[in-house]
Amino acid sequence: MGNCVSLDVSCHHQTLNHACGCLFGDGNYIHMMEANLEALEKTIQELEERRDDLLRRVVIEEDKGLQRLAQVQGWFSRVQGVESQVNDLLDARSTQTKRLCLLGYCSNKCITSCDYGKKVLKKLKEVEGLLAKGVFHVVAEKSPVPKVEKKHIQTTVGLDSMVEKAWHSLMIGERRTLGLYGMGGVGKTTLLACINNRFLEVVNEFDVVIWVVVSKDLQNESIQDQILGRLSLDKEWKQETENERVSRIKNILNRKKFLLLLDDLWSEVDLNKIGVPPPTQENGSKLVLTTRSKEVCKDMEVDDMMEVVCLSPDEAWELFQQKVGENPIKSHHDFLPVARKIAEKCCGLPLALCVIGKAMACKETVQEWRHAIHVLNSSSHEFPGMEEKILSILKFSYDSLKDEKVKLCFLYCSLFPEDYEIGKEKLIKYWICEGFIDGYRNDDGADNQGYDIIGLLVHAHLLMDGVLTFTVKMHDVIREMALWIASKFGKQKETLCVRSGAQLRQIPKDISWELVRRISLMSNQIAEISCSCNCSNLSTLLLQNNKLVDISGEFFRFMPALVVLDLSRNSILSRLPEEISNLGSFQYLNLSYTAIKSLPDGLKEMKRLIDLNLEFTRELESIVGTATSLPKLQVLRLFCSRVCVDDIIMKELQLLEHLEILTATIEDAVILKNIQGVDRLASSIRGLCLSNMSAPVVILNTVVLGALQRLTIWNSKISEIKIDWESKERRDVICTSSPGFKQLSAVHIVRLEGPTDLTWLLFAENLRILSVSGPSSIEEIINREKGMSISTVHPDIVVPFEKLELLTARDLDELKSICCDPPALPNLRQFYFEGCPKLPKAATEYLRHAWKDVEGGF
Incomplete structure (x- = not known):
């Protein structure tokens, strides 16, 4: 009994102490209960308001393509948790306060009330702490670079065993580098792509997997570009020197465990000069390369080499x-x-x-x-x-290939660099001027024949489809074959000089000028041409995309057979020598994207010139008097040139009786109206740039502009763009069941003020490229109500942008929608969205999901 009494006294003693602590202690939990509850209720409301404000900021940043900070997300999670706990306490408020007595200093359930009051005070301090920590100057940042980029692979045959062998070699043991070698066309790139895609399923093996296409003529700078393009979200590195790029790459990769995949090596690459740290056991990084030569694997000192062999007889038969x-x-x-x-x-x-x-x-x-x-x-x-x-x-x-002309067209494609996206339209013009295709026709017959030949070559697997439908590519092995055949199987190498993309700084000295028929020195670093040469057989000279500043007149003095001269994309070339008049057979001249200020008088002597390209010549002052001296001119391109069509130029254009293709820049709405009133001129327009135009209404006529392929509206104030398809009497004899721009495939709009939508684009049913950049008042690309109204009148216009392949929207502060909800863009291949804060998050989420397998981003 003594022990029982002792336990009972002890228990009462503890209870008494606890009650006294609640009543008179530091916490004073019971007496301050109501005040603390009021403070808790007020503070949690402030916390919720701050959360809502912060969430709105986060949503705006995420709509721009940014990713919320982890600390911001952590704060949201903690707020969510404490909110639930506070609600539970407030739900018990009525019950707990009814138990208070003695003016709130005591409770009829003292212990229970004391515990409750203690929880209220503790939660109040926690909420106050979260409120104080809920101040963020920055809530989001650019999304991190994805660890792996998926490579698209066609159905493979016989590669599974080689993939497993390569994977085992790379991932098992201490090997850091692997070389895959084999003959051209054996499937090395496909095998490398399979290895790349495996890491989509492997978690935390590497911080980043980097794919680089090296190719035969590419230099360190191009490799650096690809690596930095993969690693960096900003583009500051494009302005850096080679040494600065080396430092940047090294600094980034030294902090990462990376896998570098180098595809198509032709010679040793010094990784140190690029900035790539050597893969070691310590840094955990690895390297895989593909090459045709086993010697390259040895030069690169790979840990393991694996020959990619041809298929077995059964596998070959299956393929x-x-x-x-x-x-x-x-x-x-x-x-x-x-x-x-x-x-x-x-x-x-x-x-x-x-x-x-x-x-x-x-x-x-x-x-x-x-x-x-x-x-x-x-x-x-x-x-x-x-x-x-x-x-x-x-x-x-x-x-x-049964047709000899088709064979010649194919061999001509070998003049372009490896992996080069060849524009179909330009390629066809080359073929025409070389005489492979019979001249220009009013019915676009020559162009159609050119596209037919391209189709034949693609189906024969001698050309490949490019990234976009208006380009083609030539596999490097096929290109080698074409060069081999064009040089008469290596017996007449002197007749062909192809050094495209070879980083040349001057004209090669080993050219046999007397024998050479075609020269391609495009995509080099050549700044000056001062040599004199006798080129009696030269028919094509491709010098585009160099750094030409000056061309000596002596260079053109003896080229009687030259028909194609491409000087485009020499951005600092400002003049041509007068000796160009010596080119008596001249038919094609491309000066687009140059700084040419005036055309030489000698150009007027080019009586056989049929194609003159002056697009994007921002410094060109005038062409008055030049075009009219070219009696056979059939193609004149002035798209996005400083030279704008005015009354004088318009009169001269009407004097060109053979003109079939025209691209033009127009600033005056009256000129635009007038040129549409001249049927022969309007029907020849393939490209139209409306630049610096200010007008309440611009009318585009789908009948007279039926051949329009490209439209750019730049830096203009146009309140309304109207599409006219029935204002002239001659439409009575023209089928108008579908009145749109049948040929219009590319539309670029930059800094257009006035309209809030671009619903008129519904009339471009074959549009493949659409780029819209601000600042602009555009709120939606296609307005639903206007679109339905057009579809009612013209039921042929049903699905907007059904053939769209490339979509770009930048700096459109008011843009809220694209075309419909959700947008149906079945043929989209590339997309870019930037600076469109009002585009709904639901729409962007849909686009991310729908376009997860195409190139692009937000």
Whole structure:
């Protein structure tokens, strides 16, 4: 019993102490309960208001493509948690306050009230602390660079085992570098892409995976550009010197565990001169490269080398059948053994299987297939080097081209650098002037023939589709084959000089001027041409994208056969010598994107000139009197030039009886109206730039401007743009079921004041490129109500931007929508959004999800 009494006294003693602490202690929890509850209620309200204000700021920044700071998100999470706890306390408020007595100094449940009051005070201090910490000067920053960028790969055959072997070599053990080597077209790039994409599924292996296309003629600067473009969100590095870039790359990569994938090496690359730290066990970084030469792997001192071999016979047969299709092979039992022999001739080379398989897809008789065997057997399949094996196999596709003109067009493509996006329109103009295609026609027949030839070459796998539909590319192995054939299989190398993208600073001294027929020195660093040469056979001279400042008149003195001269994108070239008048056969001159100030008088002597390109010549003062002295001129391009069409130029243009293609810059709305009133001029317009125009209304006529392909509106104040399709009597004899601009494929709008929408773009049903930049009052690209009104009148206009491939919107403070909710852009390939704060977050989230597999960003 003594022990029981002792325990009871002790318990009462503790309870008494606790109660006294609640009543008279430092906390004074019961007496201050109501005051603390009022303070808590007020403070949590202030905290919620601050949270809402901060959230609005965050949403605005996120709509710009930025990412909220982790500390801001952490603060939001803590506020959410404490808000729930405060609500629970406030819900119990009524019950707890009813228990108070003695003017609030005591409670009929003293212990319970004391605990409650203690929680209220503690939570009040916590809320006050969160309120004090909820001040953020910066709430978001640019999104981090993605760790891996997905590479698009077509269905592969026979690569799985090689992917596993390469993966094991790279990831297992202490190897830091891996070299993949093999003959051209064997699938090295595809294998590298498979390795790249694997890291989309592997978490925390590398901080960043960097893909760099090196190619044959690329230098350190280009490699640096690709690395910095992958690592940096800003573009400050573009203005830096080579040494500054080296330091920047080194500083970034020294802090990261990286995987560098170098595709298509032709020689040793000094990583130190680029700024790439060597992969080591300490930094955890790794390197994988692809090359045609085992020697390059040795020069790069890779830890492990792996040969990418050709496909096995079964794998090769599977790939060949995919490219040919099953119908020809299965249509007759005689096809199968012949088809297998053709596949065997490809020796398991994927590129050859694809090319020859596609060439055979249209062969429908056994006799055609047997003839193919005969052609393949006529070339030996045993060659001392891998280049010869590739070329002899690939030449079959070239030989399958029946038209000699198509073959010439194909060989001409080899003048461009590796991996170069060749503009289809420019390529066709070259072909026309070289005589591969018969001249210009009123019905666009020459252009159509050119596009048909491009289609044939693409289907034959001799050209590839570019990033956008108006460009094509040539695989580097195919290009080597074309150069080999053009030089008569290496026996007449002097007739062709192709040094494009070779970082040349002067004209090569080893050119055989008397023999050379075509020269391509584009994309180099040549600043001056002072030599004198006798080029009696030269027909094409490509010097675009250099740094030309001066060209000696002596250079042009003896070039009687020259028909194509491209000097475009020499941004500081301001003059041409008068000796250009010696070019008696001259047909094509491209001076676009140069600083040319005036045209030489000698140009007036170019009586055979048919194509003159002066687009983007911002310094050119006048062409008055020049065009009219060129009697055969068929193409005149003045798009985005300083030379604007006025009354004088308009009169001169009407004197050009052979003019078929015109691109023009217009500043005066009256001139725009007048030129649309001259049918022959208006129907020849392919490009139109409305520059610095100020007008309440601008009318664009879809009938007379039916051939319009490009439209730019720059720095203009135009309240309304109207589309006119029925204001002239002649429309009675023209089909108007779909009145839009059938040919309009590119629209660029920069600093346009006035309209709040661009609904008139619905009339550009084949639009592929749309770029809109501010500042501007544009709130929506397509207004729903206006769009429905147009669709009611013209039911053919249903889906806006159905063919759009590239969409750019920049600095549009008022932009709220694109075209519909959600936007349907089935053919989009690239997109860029920047500085569009009012574009709804829901829309941008949809775009991110819908366009996750295309190039672009926010």
